[in-house]
Amino acid sequence: MYEEEKVLGRNVADVIDELPRRVSHKVWEWVEKMPERSALMDPERKWTYGDLGQAIENAKAHLKAHGVVPGDRIMVVIENCCPVIAFMLAASDMDVWITVVNARMSNAELDGIREDSDPKHLIAFVDYSRDAKRYADFLQCNEVEDDMLGTLACKSYPQSKAEAVEETAQGQVFAMIYTSGTTGKPKGVMLTHQNIGFIATVSGALRGLEKNDRVYVVLPVSHVFGLASTCMGSLFAGATLYLEARFDVEHCLKVFREEKITVMQGVPPMYSMIIDGLKNHGLKADDLYLRYMSVGGAPLDQETKTITENFFKRPLHNGYGLTEASPTISQVRLNENLSTCSVGRPIPGQEFKLLDPKGKEVAPGETGELWVRGPNIMKGYFRRPEDTRAVLKEDGWFNTQDLACLDEDHNLFIVGRTKEMIVRSGFNVYPAEVEAALNSHDGVVHSAVVGVPVEGNEEVHAFVQVAKNSKLTEEDIKAFCKERLTAYKRPTTIVLMHELPASSTGKILKQKLKERAMSSVVA
Numbered sequence: 001m002y003e004e005e006k007v008l009g010r011n012v013a014d015v016i017d018e019l020p021r022r023v024s025h026k027v028w029e030w031v032e033k034m035p036e037r038s039a040l041m042d043p044e045r046k047w048t049y050g051d052l053g054q055a056i057e058n059a060k061a062h063l064k065a066h067g068v069v070p071g072d073r074i075m076v077v078i079e080n081c082c083p084v085i086a087f088m089l090a091a092s093d094m095d096v097w098i099t100v101v102n103a104r105m106s107n108a109e110l111d112g113i114r115e116d117s118d119p120k121h122l123i124a125f126v127d128y129s130r131d132a133k134r135y136a137d138f139l140q141c142n143e144v145e146d147d148m149l150g151t152l153a154c155k156s157y158p159q160s161k162a163e164a165v166e167e168t169a170q171g172q173v174f175a176m177i178y179t180s181g182t183t184g185k186p187k188g189v190m191l192t193h194q195n196i197g198f199i200a201t202v203s204g205a206l207r208g209l210e211k212n213d214r215v216y217v218v219l220p221v222s223h224v225f226g227l228a229s230t231c232m233g234s235l236f237a238g239a240t241l242y243l244e245a246r247f248d249v250e251h252c253l254k255v256f257r258e259e260k261i262t263v264m265q266g267v268p269p270m271y272s273m274i275i276d277g278l279k280n281h282g283l284k285a286d287d288l289y290l291r292y293m294s295v296g297g298a299p300l301d302q303e304t305k306t307i308t309e310n311f312f313k314r315p316l317h318n319g320y321g322l323t324e325a326s327p328t329i330s331q332v333r334l335n336e337n338l339s340t341c342s343v344g345r346p347i348p349g350q351e352f353k354l355l356d357p358k359g360k361e362v363a364p365g366e367t368g369e370l371w372v373r374g375p376n377i378m379k380g381y382f383r384r385p386e387d388t389r390a391v392l393k394e395d396g397w398f399n400t401q402d403l404a405c406l407d408e409d410h411n412l413f414i415v416g417r418t419k420e421m422i423v424r425s426g427f428n429v430y431p432a433e434v435e436a437a438l439n440s441h442d443g444v445v446h447s448a449v450v451g452v453p454v455e456g457n458e459e460v461h462a463f464v465q466v467a468k469n470s471k472l473t474e475e476d477i478k479a480f481c482k483e484r485l486t487a488y489k490r491p492t493t494i495v496l497m498h499e500l501p502a503s504s505t506g507k508i509l510k511q512k513l514k515e516r517a518m519s520s521v522v523a
Contacts, residue, residue, distance in 0.1 A: 005348040008205045012349035016375055019197040021169050023232060024092035026197070028053070030238045037211070039235070040082045041259065042243040044127065044150075047082055049238075055083065055148045059090035062146065063121065066154065070095035071162030072120040073176070077103045077110060077136070079129040079245035080221055083149040085231065087123065092174060092193070095165045099176040099188065102222040103132035109186075110135050113178050117188055117382065120160040124153040128245055169194040170375070176382055177224045177323050188382035189224075195326040196228045197236075198375040202347055204233035207263070207292055207317075208334045211238040214289075215263040216255065218244040218270070224327040225296045230265050239263075249277040260289045267298045267506035269446075271308045271316065278311075285312040292334070294319060296327075298506040299414075299432065300341045301439040301446075318343050320414055322400055324391070326376040329400070330412045341436075342411040350374030353397075354404060362405075367430070369418055370404040373397045403430065420510065422451030422458045427488045429460055434491065437484045438464055443472045448500055449491065450514040452521055461517040462491035465500045472496065493517070 007015045020026045027049075030037070035050030047055060068074060074096055078084045084100065091098040099117045101110060103124065114122065124136035126143070127150040136143075136153035143153050166172040174193045178186040209215075215234040219226035221243070234241050242259055244252070247270060255261060271293070278284065293308070294317035308316045315335055320343035321327030329352075332344035346352045353361055354368030362368035373396045380388035391399045401418045415430040422429040431449035438447040445465040451458045466472050474494045481490045495517075501509040 007202055007348055012202070015201060016194075016198060016349060019169055019194060019201065019375075021167075021193065022092045022095075022172070023174050023193050023196050023200070024056070024089040026200075026236050027089055030235070034211075034238065037238070038214075038240040040085055040241050040243065042081045042128070042245075045082045051148070052086065052089075055086035056089045056093065058146055058148050059083070059086045060094060062123075062144070062149070062152065062154075063087075063090060063094060063096065066121050066156050067158065068094070068096055068121050069162060070165045071097075072160065073097040073099060073117055073163070075099040075101060075114055075117055075119040075122045077101050077122065077124040077129075077132045078222060079103050079125070079132065080217060080226070080243040081125055081128040081245065082243060083125060083128075083152075084221060085235075085241075085243075086149065088175070088227075095172060097163065097173045097176055097190075099178070100222045100227060101178065102220050103129040103135060105131075107135055107138050113186060113188075116178075116186070117176060118157075118160050120157055120162070122155050122157070125150070126153045127151050169197060171379075173379060175227065177222075177227070179323055187384055187387060189323045190379040190382055191224070191228075191326050192379050194375050195378065196232055198349070199228045199326045199328050200232035200236040202349065203229045203328045203331060204237050206331050206333060206347065207233070207294070209234060209237035209239055209263070213237065213239040213262045213292075214260055215239055215241050215265075216244065216252070216261045217241050217265075218247045218252070219265060219267070219297060223297065224323045225265075225321065228326050229296070229321075229328055234263075247273075249273045253277050253281070253283075256288050256290070262289050263292045264290055265294045265296060268295050268300050268304045269298075269506065271295070272304060275308065275311050290314075293317065294332075296321070298502075298508070299435075302341055302436065303439060305341055320344070320412065322402075324378045324398060325372060325400075326378065328376065329370075329372055332411075338411065340407075340411070340413075342407065342413050344412065345410050346372070346412060347374075347376075350376060354406070365405060365407075367403050367405045367415055367428075370400045370402050370412075370414075371397050372400060420451065422449075422460055424451075424458050424460060424488050429489050434460060434462065434481075434485065434489055437481060437489075438462060438477065438491075440484070441472075441477065441480050443467070443470055444477070446500055446508070448508045448510055448513055450510055450517055452514070452517045454521065459492040459521075460490065461493045461495070461513075463495045463497055463500060463513050463517075465497050468498050470496075493520075 031053035039049040124132040126133040141153035176188040319331040
């Protein structure tokens with residue numbers, strides 16, 4: 001079903017038809033119309049839109065000097081900074097694919113992505129990241145200097161073969177983003193210019209982004225949420241971006257006040273830290289300039305939502321997406337005051353359906369596997385046709401492999417992954433429901449629930465993060481669950497931890513926890 005909803009006051013079909021053929025074309029409009037306006041900032045640089053235009057030209061010159069031609073792939077090893085945006089837009093101009101990779105990965109992980117993506121040229125942004133420098137030294141890269149772009153450690157791979165260039169926005173790949181690989185080897189998700197342009201336009205419009213906004217970018221642009229929704233969404237609107245490599249609450253609050261930041265997108269724990277930081281300095285929400293706050297990259301819990309909204313006196317907007325959807329699938333609408341932790345309504349221009357295991361649509365209010373179709377859905381996995389066919393059908397329907405349900409207002413609730421659903425004594429247990437109960441305990445920072453197979457059944461195992469000085473016990477939490485969960489949903493085992501394993505975007509690495517739980521059962 002299509003959402004009958006306007007985008008920027010227009011029919012979504014018209015908006016799709018008028019998307020730029022290449023992502024960079026929209027940004028060049030602002031370069032030409034308002035070259036003196038602030039575009040990008042980081043702790044080292046401040047660029048106007050005119051500066052950004054010059055930086056794009058410098059990046060193109062670098063790529064051409066190293067033999068990069070249309071259809072080639074490049075890999076950039078980065079933490080958030082201005083120069084990587086210039087290279088993204090340069091690649092767009094040149095019909096080059098860009099693979100953006102977080103420098104904080106291990107050398108082995110980075111090597112795996114480099115070997116899979118088969119780039120013609122690799123660049124590590126060593127001015128901004130000691131981890132990028134570590135990997136560049138590992139590869140024995142050469143360093144080159146550029147007045148605008150800084151020190152670039154690079155290495156070329158002449159044997160890499162270029163892909164065919166597609167004329168259309170829906171055919172030509174803009175970026176490859178590698179999935180976190182929690183269930184196996186990471187896969188390169190091919191996202192086209194239409195994919196990114198659509199999300200930049202629609203998600204930006206749903207946030208009410210405009211030229212006067214100043215957006216804080218601490219979510220990694222190596223992650224599709226940071227790249228498409230935050231960065232390109234803001235640049236499409238002509239806004240100003242402040243790029244931060246790593247979150248530090250004291251520096252964050254300094255930037256918020258000095259740069260008059262109006263838009264913040266982050267993972268839930270950041271908001272708790274910001275509130276504590278403000279209180280420690282005797283500051284109030286009104287001492288900042290924030291007009292819009294949202295979360296992504298990790299589930300929002302009710303406690304964080306309630307505390308944040310009470311403190312700031314404005315909504316904490318939630319959303320949901322996947323790398324394969326560029327990433328936005330649903331989003332709470334601007335200033336919509338939802339009392340729940342729903343991830344909002346599906347975005348306009350996208351079809352969706354909830355299916356039971358037999359492939360039939362579920363009744364209203366029931367849980368089903370979420371399928372979506374629209375201009376945000378990936379082209380496929382790089383050089384993995386079988387993996388692509390497993391989730392993306394010829395008619396364009398993509399299986400998110402997430403379980404979801406809708407309320408009467410078509411707000412979406414994600415209840416778990418299809419593969420994560422636990423079948424215990426014949427009953428379905430959704431980890432998200434158990435985690436919500438655990439997280440409602442005052443002494444619980446976060447939790448993760450996994451299923452562990454035992455003979456003829458599955459058991460519920462919970463990993464619970466508590467403060468280092470916590471005196472909570474496993475028995476305390478089991479007693480708490482007994483009051484809130486029916487018997488078959490209660491965890492068999494509760495493991496208390498001071499920190500749960502997580503990716504750089506805050507996503508809990510459940511596969512690691514499941515392996516740990518299974519090893520304890522075997523032992």
